[in-house]
Amino acid sequence: MAKERRSAIEPTRAQDYPEWYQQVIKAADLAENSPVRGCMVIKPWGYSLWENMQKSLDKMFKDTGHTNAYFPLFIPVSYLEKEAEHVEGFAKECAVVTHSKLELGEGGKLVPAAPLEEPLIVRPTSETIIGEMYSRWVQSYRDLPLLINQWANVVRWEMRTRLFLRTAEFLWQEGHTAHATRGEAEIETLKMLSVYEDFAQNWMAMPVICGKKTEGEKFPGAVDTYCIEAMMQDRKALQAGTSHFLGQNFAKASNIRYLSEAGAQEYAWTTSWGVSTRLIGGMVMTHSDDDGLVLPPKLAPLHVVILPVLHSEAEKENVLKYCETLKRDISQKKYCGSEIKVDVDSRDLRGGEKMWSWVKKGVPIRIEVGPRDIAADSLFVARRDTGEKLAYPRTKFLEDVPDILQSIQDGLFNRAKAYRDANTVEISSKEDFYAYFTPKNEKKPEIHGGFAIADYNGSAEIEDMLRRDLKVTVRCIPLSGAVPKGKCIFTGENAKYRAVFAKSY
């Protein structure tokens, strides 16, 4: 029912999607670039999203038997070298610590001094250092499984960065487990993938496809990499989480061996799995609109904001008192087992400015309260997801508020899923595939297809060709529906996989 009007975010998604994304983040005050190359500052509103994600994920990890621990930030270069593919994958972009002090040099400038015997890198991921510790902790089959998670910062010296999606430093969790058997480790890998799927869909309201990466896209050193892939509103894919079955590769590199029940020395089987602050970027891009951020209630720092509408000083006391009582009443309601988070914004700002500030921050429900509403004991309630505005009798609203929040949560998921489904096509010829991924308008290269599902021969050559010609990659071989229906659409050979193809972040 919104009137035709200018959007709060400029440019709009249709006008310039990448810039729209930056502006949504700015308008919601989530994060900004720091003067340190590639490193972002996560501001309070953005960080509270991460805190809420951490809280839910942490409970899921603990409910599946994991405990948290903390391992060193620094990794000796010699550790990285132990696994050949791993070092290949990470040596190219890493922060290298070479000195342990600064001294005054020529011209009074501080220069590095006290060189280290062996350079250290700032962890880009912790398989090697954790593997070293596990090799000390694991002696017998009784010490297995080891089920440990770490919340930490990691650094990958990315050349082209983008807030949340790709930054030199980011925050994440990395689970690292060691098992006595291959089967157990494989089950763990898939179990954590399904934890990520559950979190993405039921907390972030972000539909995802669970699948397996091809050889060319997997984690350096992994036997198998599984992932969850989501579609953003520019129809590009975002890899939102990965779970790796590492086989015995890292166990051999780090010498994680155990004495089996039968008395033999065996290498352990390990896994690792992680999600990062990238999820915030995914959440922003999945739900936000041309008026700014839209938050799923389950992760919103604030569920309801009450905006007193004051036309004169005389009304002020009465209206504010009513608002405070309303706040108290709402906060006694529960949503998903916790108190509903509600606040009164009594800042001395113009009504429009104040209202828009909360629209742009994505708060699910806004309530405007003025003297007339008080007289009628009625609330003027606006939903952030649909823009719908309704007058509610006060008691009715108090009864319904948990349901309204759940309806917003469900509505966001359904809307995102419908969008993804509408932009996913099955393709059965190379010509259609190339046409689908070729921008129709040179000025808007972001307008192209979405997800394509197609059969192919599974070869690296085809993947290279698509990457080169179209910047398209195999996002994953889905865990369900992956049986090829026909021949490879690119070569006419027998198809090995039915895969999801897309451009991606």
Added chain:
Amino acid sequence: MAKERRSAIEPTRAQDYPEWYQQVIKAADLAENSPVRGCMVIKPWGYSLWENMQKSLDKMFKDTGHTNAYFPLFIPVSYLEKEAEHVEGFAKECAVVTHSKLELGEGGKLVPAAPLEEPLIVRPTSETIIGEMYSRWVQSYRDLPLLINQWANVVRWEMRTRLFLRTAEFLWQEGHTAHATRGEAEIETLKMLSVYEDFAQNWMAMPVICGKKTEGEKFPGAVDTYCIEAMMQDRKALQAGTSHFLGQNFAKASNIRYLSEAGAQEYAWTTSWGVSTRLIGGMVMTHSDDDGLVLPPKLAPLHVVILPVLHSEAEKENVLKYCETLKRDISQKKYCGSEIKVDVDSRDLRGGEKMWSWVKKGVPIRIEVGPRDIAADSLFVARRDTGEKLAYPRTKFLEDVPDILQSIQDGLFNRAKAYRDANTVEISSKEDFYAYFTPKNEKKPEIHGGFAIADYNGSAEIEDMLRRDLKVTVRCIPLSGAVPKGKCIFTGENAKYRAVFAKSY
């Protein structure tokens, strides 16, 4: 009522206190040294202590109006240089990042490549990078106060490290606030000091003295540093937390200016305050005994452990079932507003080994349940703090368990306070002071005095003399009871302060 016996930890505190500390940590499986110089690995039991500390502190910070955010790990060297005392304090021991990749060098070894234009240091503390961001965020008095906290890892290249107490990398929180007036910033500094005092005393059960540091001991760049100081069981002091009034020093260095209500450009007044994983070391050393770790219930990862006593396979099912029911009943009780954390240890271990493992881990209450106890519906309950063992009727225990936990919490605080008070003396002559701090036995240099309270002239010369002669420092000028009673005991001059002196960590 404990019988004369060997202690579970060797050596005992009296035999070798520093080694006892290492062995308590090892026996409780809290942490260990990593192969990365100076960096520790915090193991699950140790990390859960940090998680509990974080949870309580974080709530206290939020209740006092602070929000969390996240700032970059790296600090450009030029930022560090902005505040003269600050750079002096931190340049000597820091990790310097100089390159952004590794390449194969001679002999096939990886060597640093792609040198950075400007070296970065890994944050030893974040005043300078946060100051830079604040200078961008603060424009007008309306933007103040800024009340932000960060949970993060920091690195100081310490030469002599010790688990938790002094490590190259450690975890901490650092609060950074900016205010419009000096008075407001001073109030903030003292408010956060009292949050730390509250946390130390009421959560960690660790009595502390609140006071101010002397010029020589304050934070590099601060106007005033306040601290909480605790006494360990070797009668040394541990600085457990600090809160700094930074005046306008960092505001000037980072150009944090605001337009005042009166329309003038003014520098803001800033504060910073922090506690770290060092607190875990303090907690270990305050309460533990010759049998290992002793945990205050408010921070224990587990309050009650139930140990089934099985003499035959036939009893097993019945005993385990009783234990599980007991666990459920206990977990429905509340302590300090939360569920009591209880577990059954049904591992296949010898009874003695199993029992001692929980003694060494510091769990406040152990319950042994065997067939005879079940027949009598009675529980054999052991308190970790006093060693006391009592048979409790089951229903009586269920009623009393929150009170028992609180009595352990209070008992630990009172015991630690009595120990500190018994080892604190007022000293009124230099001779007595030197005698107090001179070890009586050359072989046991750790046996010396404890805290000395004495009047002195407040000069750096006296402080240098004491540091050189006795390794004693002014721990703080207490916020209460700091009025000198007489002349400076070292010079006979007028006394400026009545201070607390001690050896320290």
